[in-house]
Amino acid sequence: MASLKDKLPAIDPRGFVLPLLLIVVWQAVTSSGWVDTRIIMPPSAVLSAGWKWLNSGLALESIGASLFRDASGFVLGAAAGITIGLLFGTSKLANNVFGPTFHTLKHISIFAWIPLLSAFFGRDDLAKIVFIAFATLYPVALATIEGVRSIAKSQYEVADVYGFTPRQALFRLILPAASPQIITGLHLGLIFAWLATMGAEFLLASTGEGLGMTVIRGRAAFRVDLIIFGMLIIGAFGMLLNELATRAESRLLHWRGHAR
Amino acid sequence: MSTIQSLDKPLVIEPLASLLPRISIPSLGNLPARFGRIGLGIIFPLLLLYLWQIATERVWLPPQLLPEPAFVWETLVDMVSSGELAGHLAVSLQRVLWSVLIGGSIGLAIGFAMGLSKTAKAYLYPSFSLFSQFPVIAWSPLMIIFFGIDEALKISTITVAVIVPFAVATYKGIENVPVKLREVGQIYQFSFAQTLWRIALPAALPAILGGVRQGAMQAWLALVFVELLASSEGLGYLLVYARNLMQLDVVMVCMATIGLVGLIFDFALGFIERHFSRWAPKGR
Numbered sequence: 001m002a003s004l005k006d007k008l009p010a011i012d013p014r015g016f017v018l019p020l021l022l023i024v025v026w027q028a029v030t031s032s033g034w035v036d037t038r039i040i041m042p043p044s045a046v047l048s049a050g051w052k053w054l055n056s057g058l059a060l061e062s063i064g065a066s067l068f069r070d071a072s073g074f075v076l077g078a079a080a081g082i083t084i085g086l087l088f089g090t091s092k093l094a095n096n097v098f099g100p101t102f103h104t105l106k107h108i109s110i111f112a113w114i115p116l117l118s119a120f121f122g123r124d125d126l127a128k129i130v131f132i133a134f135a136t137l138y139p140v141a142l143a144t145i146e147g148v149r150s151i152a153k154s155q156y157e158v159a160d161v162y163g164f165t166p167r168q169a170l171f172r173l174i175l176p177a178a179s180p181q182i183i184t185g186l187h188l189g190l191i192f193a194w195l196a197t198m199g200a201e202f203l204l205a206s207t208g209e210g211l212g213m214t215v216i217r218g219r220a221a222f223r224v225d226l227i228i229f230g231m232l233i234i235g236a237f238g239m240l241l242n243e244l245a246t247r248a249e250s251r252l253l254h255w256r257g258h259a260r
Numbered sequence: 261m262s263t264i265q266s267l268d269k270p271l272v273i274e275p276l277a278s279l280l281p282r283i284s285i286p287s288l289g290n291l292p293a294r295f296g297r298i299g300l301g302i303i304f305p306l307l308l309l310y311l312w313q314i315a316t317e318r319v320w321l322p323p324q325l326l327p328e329p330a331f332v333w334e335t336l337v338d339m340v341s342s343g344e345l346a347g348h349l350a351v352s353l354q355r356v357l358w359s360v361l362i363g364g365s366i367g368l369a370i371g372f373a374m375g376l377s378k379t380a381k382a383y384l385y386p387s388f389s390l391f392s393q394f395p396v397i398a399w400s401p402l403m404i405i406f407f408g409i410d411e412a413l414k415i416s417t418i419t420v421a422v423i424v425p426f427a428v429a430t431y432k433g434i435e436n437v438p439v440k441l442r443e444v445g446q447i448y449q450f451s452f453a454q455t456l457w458r459i460a461l462p463a464a465l466p467a468i469l470g471g472v473r474q475g476a477m478q479a480w481l482a483l484v485f486v487e488l489l490a491s492s493e494g495l496g497y498l499l500v501y502a503r504n505l506m507q508l509d510v511v512m513v514c515m516a517t518i519g520l521v522g523l524i525f526d527f528a529l530g531f532i533e534r535h536f537s538r539w540a541p542k543g544r
Contacts, residue, residue, distance in 0.1 A: 014379075015386030039405060093300075100301030101308075107526060108519035109484040112496075115503035115511050119325060195395045202397060203488050219401040227401045235394040242393065 041225045050229035058209070063233070066197055066211040069125060073132020074193040078186055081137040085144020085182070090174065102141075110135045110196065114203050124208065128200040135196035136189040143185020147178030180253055187245040194238050211237075327509040335509040336516075345517060352487065352494040353521075355414045356479045362415065363422025364475060368468070370423070371430025376460060388427065396421040396482050400489055409490040414483070421482035422475045429471020433464030466537040473529035480522055 023043055029035050030042035037045075053059050084102070088095045114131060121127035151174065159173050175182075201212025215230035309329060315321060316328040339345040370388060373380040400417050407413040437460060445459045487496020495514055502510035 012382050014382040017383055018387040096297050096300040097304050101304050104519070104523070107522035108515055109481045109522060111481065111485045111488055112499060112515050112518045114488060115499045116508065116515065119503060119506065119508055119511070195397060198395060198397045199485060202400065203485075215401050219404055222405070224405055227405065231394070231398045231402060234398040238395060239393045
């Protein structure tokens with residue numbers, strides 16, 4: 001195990017200049033009264049509003065509700081995406097019959113599905129989770145197709161020689177061999193799922209709780225402090241998910257070594 | 261995949277080049293096979309259409325939820341011939357165009373600065389990579405407060421969406437310029453402008469064009485979102501408006517239009533990208 005100092009990259013202080021400058025300017029213009037502080041709140045107001053919100057118990061509920069939607073949609077979408085990807089990757093017939101429809105539909109921006117989904121599923125959790133699953137499905141499926149197609153012919157021949165059953169071929173050859181791409185697709189899917197969670201909560205704001213809905217209600221009530229704080233939390237969770245996915249990816253793919 | 265992966269993760273869909281149909285001149289030998297494949301691809305949509313027709317005839321779902329295919333077609337013809345669809349489409353495309361121009365310029369500037377100057381990179385890169393991790397969607401409520409719900413909101417939100425892919429592609433394109441080329445420039449004592457125009461720009465062009473395509477796709481995605489959120493004209497507005505009146509025929513026409521535009525963007529820009537990649541430097 002390397003020491004912590006070795007693992008951390010050298011930090012260049014010049015990187016802090018811009019963010020600090022931003023905060024200083026922000027604080028300066030708000031405290032000097034050059035701008036309407038109802039629209040541009042001072043950083044301290046944002047922090048105190050955020051602190052109050054975090055302590056209110058509402059925060060935990062909102063974050064929990066959003067993460068629950070995100071996770072349910074992601075799991076459903078990832079399972080469907082891998083299944084579709086395996087089907088398209090292994091069966092030429094399936095690819096020829098369903099492929100063109102599948103690849104044409106992917107050009108419809110995901111958010112354009114929201115009005116139609118809301119007509120069918122309402123504005124509650126069901127519609128949101130279906131939408132998140134849908135947003136996850138495409139990157140996962142596309143990556144899985146790529147992964148399955150990149151398996152070398154010789155690997156299939158070995159499986160043939162050993163007389164693998166289809167089941168064995170799936171679990172011993174196809175899934176392991178395609179796993180790098182599948183995991184990359186899952187990583188991308190995770191980012192998309194979070195994006196879709198926020199999009200769904202903004203566009204399908206209903207009576208429930210959620211990070212996105214807190215922010216969008218903050219907008220309706222003109223609570224700029226809450227909006228900014230909510231944005232920071234949304235971004236922080238996005239980064240956290242991304243970081244976790246990156247770590248999981250490198251750990252899961254450790255067996256491949258560094259050679260590409 | 262290149263070495264710096266963390267930057268391009270948020271929002272950027274890696275184009276799966278292998279899935280894009282290649283334009284090739286079919287020889288007579290594989291012509292029947294090609295037609296066979298196209299024929300197979302048409303079966304499924306036709307089947308869906310048939311199922312849709314049956315479902316509406318037997319009223320499996322209320323007609324508000326599932327309008328008849330013929331009715332949707334009529335709506336499409338109506339909206340095209342009355343110019344309604346074209347009007348909203350023009351508004352949306354104009355927004356995308358402005359945003360791509362503004363966001364593209366900013367993104368190019370950031371990308372060039374980070375790619376060409378180590379000092380600029382030291383100052384910009386940490387902030388930029390933080391900024392690139394924030395989903396555009398999260399910005400939109402704040403933008404509504406600052407810019408209201410008018411044109412400025414749409415342009416600014418879409419612009420933010422465009423900056424990241426442009427900047428990332430440009431930066432990577434320049435960073436991957438072969439060292440040999442830079443050395444040649446040094447030997448000839450190129451000025452900064454010459455280095456930029458004669459070496460950095462041509463060598464990075466294929467990567468930049470990739471960024472243009474991704475930027476346009478991101479712009480289209482963000483446009484639909486922001487028009488759904490707050491708008492009084494444009495395709496997204498029409499979608500919400502029709503949904504609120506439960507005119508799902510109009511909703512479907514809008515979705516098809518959005519898909520078609522996305523498809524055209526992808527194909528046209530992908531074609532340009534491939535055209536210019538042919539003379540891209542291969543070695544490092």
